[in-house]
Amino acid sequence: MDNHTIKTVFKEYIHPLDSKVIQKMVDHAGLDKYVKKLDILTFTNAFIYAQLKNLDSLKRISNTIKRKKTVQRLVGIESISKSQLSRKNRDIPHEIFEVILHHLIQKLHHILGPRMVSKELGKLHLIDSSTISMCLSQYEWADFRETKAGVKMHTSISFCDGISYPNKVNLSPARPADETQLDALIVADKKVLHVFDRGYFNFEKFEAYSKAGI
Known part of the structure; x- marks a missing residue:
């Protein structure tokens, strides 16, 4: 993407x-107490921009913000060190982003209206996982392989009238099989069609779901 496109897409993201609503969530949880510079909203902006520009390290994010005035205006800070980004990334509980996700899903339901939600959104759910590799020495709890750690992001995507959005996201260590997350991702609704790959094969669960009419 060129710079103009990046700015446009970033603003759409x-x-x-809703910064006021998110700030209330953050204040209620006391997550930004005594923070002067890198609050959660600014951190989120920085990483959304980094994702769009494929900035694959904290150092690159730091250097890009420091060098480019346009990025500073978009993100909301003039400079930030990679160590500050690392500390903030470590300290923010992932639950706050789950709350933000659920808030966005509620907004989508409100925009589409209850009639469309009840008739369309529940019909097709796409289930899949993505594996994120990590440093074994720093994330020993994230059981994966002998030489590296990792987590899996299991995602259920709702599809409606050409629009898709995450319905549920579960994180787990990378080693356990995908099918261990089926119960958490399946929607107990007879009108829903679930689509997933062979990683989620578990015939005992399929039989139980069938008996329940899923």
Whole structure:
């Protein structure tokens, strides 16, 4: 993407994030107490921009913000060190982003209206996982392989009238099989069609779901 496109896409990503509502969530949880510079909203902006530009390290994120005035205006800070980014990334509980996700899903339901939600959104759910490799020495709890750690992000995507959005996201260590997360991702609704690959094969669960009419 060129710089103009990046700015446009970035603003489209940021637009649905109701900063006042998110700030109330953050204040209620006391997550930004005594923070002067890198609050959660600024951190989120920085990593959304990094994702769009494929900045694959904290150092690159830090250097890009420091060098480019346009990025500073988009993100909301003039400079930040990689160590500050690392500490903030470590300290933010992942649950706050789950709350933000659920808030966005509620907004989508409100925009589409209850009639469309009840008739369309529940019909097709796409289930899959993505594996994120990590450093074994720093994340020993994230059981994966002998030489590296990792987590899996198991995602259920709702599909409606050409629009898709995450319905549920579960994190787990990378080693356990995908099918261990089926119960958490399946929607107990007879009108829902679930689509997933062979990683989720478990015939005992399939039989139980069938008996329940899923």
